[in-house]
Amino acid sequence: MLELTLFGRFSLRTVDGTDITPKSKKACGLLALLAYAPEMKRSRAWLVDHLWSDRHPDQGLGSLRQELSNLRKCLENYDGCVQSDRRWIWLSSDAFDCLGQDASSSDCEFLEGLDIRDQKFNDWRSKVSEKSAASSALVSHREVLDQFSQSSAPPISICCVSIGPEGASSTVVADVIATRIAEGISEHISVSHIANDKPRGELASSADILVECSVVEDNGFCVALIKVVHVDSGKIFYSKTCQMTGTAGSLVRSDILAKAAFDASEVTVEQLPHIIGVGQSSSHATALSRLALHKLFTFEANAIDEADQLLLEAYSIEKNGVFLAWAGLLNMIRSVEVMHSEQDETRERIDELIQKALSISGQNGLVRALAAQTTAILFRDPARSLPMAEDAVEMNPSSSFALQALATSKMLTGETEQAYAISAKSRNIASRSQFRQWWDLNHSMICVATGRFDEALALAEAVTRIVPTTRPMHRYLLSLYAEKGNFEAANRVKQKLIQLEPGFTLDQMIDDPEYPVHTLRRAGLIAPLKAMK
Incomplete structure (x- = not known):
């Protein structure tokens, strides 16, 4: 067991007291960010954003690899303490004990002596310090989670x-x-x-x-x-x-x-x-999940990474399957968006989230709705998604999430007009939702699939005004403007896509069958783009 001191003078020591604190400040920062994370796990994109926020993401990823190497050299005698894959980096919770026994002292500073020149890191550090000062109970990360999950407050x-x-x-x-x-x-x-x-x-x-x-x-x-x-x-x-x-x-x-x-x-x-406040575990987990949804429905890469972490933290506080169902939908959106080259969330991983959510909260209509929507879009499997969507609507006829899942599944079975009517109803029910862009986005896609190009264009314009970083809707706008012959507007959208997706070209949309514009292709909306070449 390695002893990591986060409150007070930052240090890493072996059980016999030997100081093995990394010499590199960024390696120390990496260790601190991981140690204080839910399940001691962070995505590479999130770590880059908090240690190299002033650099291009590719440069930041290179620096992250170097500091990860530095950290592993310090821990070369402790195999398995730091683990990683192409997307995530995490610490073994069995290998680290995060100390904070002197945290109640007024002069006990969070990460004392650790000076890292990055504004995002320092903002994160300040937030943790404020939260810690308010709680005045500074214990290890695992103990904090245990306290929340074992809260004595009644549900x-x-x-x-x-x-x-x-x-x-x-x-x-x-x-x-x-x-x-x-x-x-x-x-x-x-x-x-x-x-x-x-x-x-x-x-x-x-x-x-x-x-x-x-x-x-x-x-x-x-x-x-x-x-x-x-x-x-x-x-x-x-x-x-x-x-x-x-x-x-x-x-x-x-x-x-x-x-x-x-x-x-x-x-x-x-x-x-x-x-109500966040003293009860369910209220605290709800606060985290709502923050996650606000980030998720911006469809912005870093915000989605943060939302993923918040949902994991919510689930660690309260084992409610709805948080896993949201995480499954999130990872499906991430997969469709193709947001960065190191994204390796596999279908198996997403399916695992769905199945676990259903095993825990299978009688929750929202869980079944989110599982159905994710399955329909990612796996294109109506045999699986349609029964779940129908169950969700039966459980809660007022759920716009359930109706949208049903509409998406109906599209896959070829019942396009019924899908359009259900989607329109779903969008109407959610018209005052703070996340209404989700229904506008989905209904725009169904409008394209059913040949309602004018309605699809108006919705795509509405979505991109609310969330200007969503790639799918810009792809739709590009094709819809080209179909209308409005090439001036189409070229503006093309330039926006180049900003959102470095390396984007019209040839990708036109010639690459794997590029994620399958609905546009089936609707005949790729051909108009050839006039822009």
Whole structure:
């Protein structure tokens, strides 16, 4: 066991006290970044970004290889302490003990004496220092994770309350609506459900989150009032009035209600760590996963790497399969984006994430939806993806993720018009989502596949305005502008693609059958590019 001191004077020593701290400061920085990482593991891209942020990525990767070699020389008598593959570098958790016994001292500095001239490294160091000062409990990385996973705080509890005359049809509908929202919330976070079999006052005192709904019918008009409340503070996560002509029963089947239920779930999950705090493991893991999603849906390479790490950390805190399902989707997006030459996430690895997520949380509709979407896009296997997508929609008819997975699977079976209608519904339900670019992107691709080029173009333009670093949508824009004969706009997009993808050429899109534009090729949208050569 090697003793690594992170708080106080940075050092690496053997059990007999021999100092084997690397002479290279960057090698020390590499060791520190790995030691303080979830599972002591970081991607090469993330490490380059935090130690050589001012260099070209290729130069940074070369420097990383050199410092990794320096680190291994210091540890040549300890085989297996530092391991790596083409994408990841990690430390053996059995070989290192991260010491912090003097961390509560006011003069105990994180990585004291380690001066590294890189702004991203120093920003990371400052964040860790602030977090550590706030917690005042500086223990080894493994112990921190154990504390979170073994938190004595009770799980977050949720209860549904329908307001209205007992037995009335409108009250039954209100109960259905409240239950659907609660189930949508529980797809994202681990909660315990409290049965609605107590007086309302007792229910409120025993629940963390209360989902209330009341429905009123009057002369062919129906109104539903939805409210999600944090019981302890009285703060409102979500409040919405839905109204439509028709009966209460028709409201349950309407897109208006599906939209409200989806919004209520997303807003509640987003606000939960801020209102409840991160003292409970599920709330802390939720905070990490939401941050991961904000990074993931930028579709930017470094942000996706960071999102991957955040999801792994969330899973280490709470063994919820939804975090693995998100990681599977993330790695599928990374694979499609072809973001850097050292990307080696194999289909087997992604499939492993999916299967593990399903084994842990197979009855979670969101897990099945994400697994179906990943399987459909990466493996193009509707025999696997379609049943999972259908199950996900049955579990939660308001889930836009489930509907999008179903639309993607329907495309693979050749049911293109049905796929278009389901995708359009999915996009409508998620129109107020903070991640709406995900549905715009997927619907744009389906529009291309079904020959709706004008609609596809408008969506691709919308996506690239929100997330200007997404390569797939720029490829679509390039072909769609060329198809319209708007070569001025097409050339602007071509220059943008060259910035996003160094070495990009039109010949790749036109002549390389492996280049990721299969839908464009099948839709006949590659031929118009020849006029630009």
